[in-house]
Amino acid sequence: MSEHIEQPEERQRRLARLQQLQSEGRDPFAIERYERTHLAQEVVDASADHWTLPEEEAKALSFRLAGRVTSQRSKGKTAFYDIRDGSGRIQLYIRKDDLGEQAFEDCLALDLGDIIGVEGFAFKTRTGEPSIHVREIALLSKPLRAVPFGKIDAEGKVHSGLSNVEDRYRYRYLDLLVNPEAKAVLTKRCQIVSAMRRFLDGEGFLEVETPTLQEVAGGAAARPFMTHHNALKHDFKLRISLELPLKRLIVGGYDKVYEIGRVYRNEGIDTQHNPEFTLMELYQAYANLEDVMELVESMYASIAQTVLGTTVLEIQGETVDFAQRPWKRLPMLEGIHQNAGIAPEEMTNLETAKAACERIGVPFALEKENTLGGLIEKLHEVYTQPKLIQPTFITDFPIETSPLAKKRPDNPALTRRFEVYIGGAELGNAFSEINDPIDQRERFEGQLAQRAAGDDEAHPMDEDFIRALEYGMPPTGGLGIGIDRMVMVLTGAESIRDVILFPLLRPGH
RNA sequence: GAGAGUAUAGCUCAGUCGGUAGAGCACCGCCCUUUUAAGGCGGGUGUCCUGGGUUCGAGUCCCAGUGCUCUCACCA
Numbered sequence: 105m106s107e108h109i110e111q112p113e114e115r116q117r118r119l120a121r122l123q124q125l126q127s128e129g130r131d132p133f134a135i136e137r138y139e140r141t142h143l144a145q146e147v148v149d150a151s152a153d154h155w156t157l158p159e160e161e162a163k164a165l166s167f168r169l170a171g172r173v174t175s176q177r178s179k180g181k182t183a184f185y186d187i188r189d190g191s192g193r194i195q196l197y198i199r200k201d202d203l204g205e206q207a208f209e210d211c212l213a214l215d216l217g218d219i220i221g222v223e224g225f226a227f228k229t230r231t232g233e234p235s236i237h238v239r240e241i242a243l244l245s246k247p248l249r250a251v252p253f254g255k256i257d258a259e260g261k262v263h264s265g266l267s268n269v270e271d272r273y274r275y276r277y278l279d280l281l282v283n284p285e286a287k288a289v290l291t292k293r294c295q296i297v298s299a300m301r302r303f304l305d306g307e308g309f310l311e312v313e314t315p316t317l318q319e320v321a322g323g324a325a326a327r328p329f330m331t332h333h334n335a336l337k338h339d340f341k342l343r344i345s346l347e348l349p350l351k352r353l354i355v356g357g358y359d360k361v362y363e364i365g366r367v368y369r370n371e372g373i374d375t376q377h378n379p380e381f382t383l384m385e386l387y388q389a390y391a392n393l394e395d396v397m398e399l400v401e402s403m404y405a406s407i408a409q410t411v412l413g414t415t416v417l418e419i420q421g422e423t424v425d426f427a428q429r430p431w432k433r434l435p436m437l438e439g440i441h442q443n444a445g446i447a448p449e450e451m452t453n454l455e456t457a458k459a460a461c462e463r464i465g466v467p468f469a470l471e472k473e474n475t476l477g478g479l480i481e482k483l484h485e486v487y488t489q490p491k492l493i494q495p496t497f498i499t500d501f502p503i504e505t506s507p508l509a510k511k512r513p514d515n516p517a518l519t520r521r522f523e524v525y526i527g528g529a530e531l532g533n534a535f536s537e538i539n540d541p542i543d544q545r546e547r548f549e550g551q552l553a554q555r556a557a558g559d560d561e562a563h564p565m566d567e568d569f570i571r572a573l574e575y576g577m578p579p580t581g582g583l584g585i586g587i588d589r590m591v592m593v594l595t596g597a598e599s600i601r602d603v604i605l606f607p608l609l610r611p612g613h
Numbered sequence: 614g615a616g617a618g619u620a621u622a623g624c625u626c627a628g629u630c631g632g633u634a635g636a637g638c639a640c641c642g643c644c645c646u647u648u649u650a651a652g653g654c655g656g657g658u659g660u661c662c663u664g665g666g667u668u669c670g671a672g673u674c675c676c677a678g679u680g681c682u683c684u685c686a687c688c689a
Binding site: 179181183184195227235254271326327369533561584588 | 614623624625638639640641644645646647648649650651652658680681682683684685686687688689
């Protein structure tokens, strides 16, 4: 196992250098601030004014920058260093006859990762590289561990450095420091969340916060985490969705609310799942499923335009344009008919549906399927979902798997629900919400029966929620979007861990 | 939860038939006043994941364990 923790000799060397500086009264950790006049990118920028000045005037200018040493190339009585700050990289040019013996020796004693401040003037080398000709240099922080900056070749490809997958997640600060692509993706995530907030605020939604510690963890099919409150001597569950508190707020008279928050599901970990992930849910009174579809379409287009600068993306070899509306709508049973060759008439009861599955030779075990709705969703996932590269709303989910969505008036086996798919991934889930307390109670009771039959992810009864509905909730459209998945699609990330700053890892290091 | 792969220097990795540890980068020393994956000369810094076993001898073979990666199951 690779470890940046144990590097005794490296550490000893750096510690000795630090102690030497401290004994000379030059403790870098005693420094509190460094006045900067420029960021690296501002100096490098080809259109910057300082590049047009005559040489003498250019030399008279003063630039003060600070950053990490990422590369050093010493050549006897001169040396080139690269430093990087939040804006980018710039080269430093250092001459012994400018700095004097002591300062030049100090420079040669620098390590990759040292944080320095420099003062000098801007010029371009013979090869045309924008650089700072350094007149003063100050060590601002001395790392005691080797910072694994790799080498960057002519194509900009990073060599060595930090590539071990586990280390990248475990020591994310190093990943951010030495792998620019990793930082770019994670920064985009933050910008996507910010753009989503601005979009929803602009649509008149109010951002609210609801409890993460709950007596009944509902709103989704998942096993919760448990925790304990000492003073109340009571076990609470961590929320698995945002749904039920938000709908209580609709009952309370808020017409448009949303929450962006962390939820926790006690499930396995893989490239698509992290036990804690971020969900955005919104509820809009007096709106139905079709209203929510339009909201999803314009929200995606808005966020993509804001963060990526375009609504057109290449996803799995296909060109996808979020701005091309309306997105496709496809009833689930129709999708299964097209992609699996099982007609809707065959899926009116579990026996005929299973027979049809045997006819086409499904690649999963039929014994485990004990509800018609569950089997239909399974067929959808296996046969239809991988083909949904272009943005598509799958509608008319079976009632057994949709305990919070209104029934279709013309077919009570199906619900007023959609999931939105892009690039074969499920990116949103929406209902015309049940506001009939009698219907809601029956649905929960149906879930309790499934739970009794061994499904420990079936929805629990929530008496207080039904009580809220009994005081009256307007017709309401609701939407849930998994932020992490959405970021994966928008950034092309292959693992959910690449879009979470600190993904959950097994403890023990 | 199941299966497969993998674990050697700070990092990335090689290590043949079982014979006592190797490369590049990083690091240390010397040289070099516009280099850029700078270059030249010299230096190996190691609990070969852990614990057993086979053997005269194990990085290598066997057993068990652990971490990680991938696939599957569950899920968004």
